[in-house]
Amino acid sequence: MSKHDLKEISPEDRWAQTVEASMFDRSEGLDSPSASECRELLRKRYRVDTGLIRHSEKVAQLAVTIGKALNKKGLELDLRLIEAASLLHDMFRGERDHGLLAGRLLRQLEYPKVAYIVENHMQPFYQDRDKLTEHVIVCLSDKFVQEDCLVPLEVRFEKKLVYYANNPRIKTMVHSRFMDAKTAQTHVEIILGHPIEKFFAQLSK
Numbered sequence: 001m002s003k004h005d006l007k008e009i010s011p012e013d014r015w016a017q018t019v020e021a022s023m024f025d026r027s028e029g030l031d032s033p034s035a036s037e038c039r040e041l042l043r044k045r046y047r048v049d050t051g052l053i054r055h056s057e058k059v060a061q062l063a064v065t066i067g068k069a070l071n072k073k074g075l076e077l078d079l080r081l082i083e084a085a086s087l088l089h090d091m092f093r094g095e096r097d098h099g100l101l102a103g104r105l106l107r108q109l110e111y112p113k114v115a116y117i118v119e120n121h122m123q124p125f126y127q128d129r130d131k132l133t134e135h136v137i138v139c140l141s142d143k144f145v146q147e148d149c150l151v152p153l154e155v156r157f158e159k160k161l162v163y164y165a166n167n168p169r170i171k172t173m174v175h176s177r178f179m180d181a182k183t184a185q186t187h188v189e190i191i192l193g194h195p196i197e198k199f200f201a202q203l204s205k
Helices: 012-019 035-045 052-071 079-088 096-109 112-119 136-143 153-163 168-192 196-203
Strands: none
Touching: 035 052, 035 079, 052 079, 052 136, 052 168, 052 196, 079 096, 079 112, 079 136, 096 168, 112 136, 136 153, 153 168, 168 196
8 A cells, every 4th residue: 555545644644633533433332443433444534455455354354253263162252353453454554664553543542452453463473372362363364365365374475485585584584473373373273173274265255
């Protein structure tokens, strides 16, 4: 997403306008915006590139599907939080520190839980190896989506590993993130009792 796609409005003006508009109804006291509110923010308020929206929609589909399946196994994941963070995680992609910028907006809107996931979705996400959180599910799902297509983690990371083959420092970092995602994937699949990729067919229709 280029600055042109954002209509040349500065980042500060973008989040300030949204806060002033009070577009979200906080009367219900909910911790996360609804999916429709997220889409309003993406499509009408900031006119986010349609390709990024398709990517985020696919991440949300997979993340919510995984979340629902894990909840059936006894977890108590907040599916509304998972969906909102998935839809909004790349809303300012193309800007410098896009996760932090979006997180700032979401904190102004009093959605700190969503903000935390969005702010940290580019960082290593599976530090507590004994706990699956909404943050882990959103970040893991993002790693399975290339553009708007569901792909195995190996495919998602292959291009970067090849691209940075002659840059040991970055290649090591990319490989570390790949292993982080693989470990999270294994944990999820042990609980589910089947591969995450089993969901691909139903979500690709």
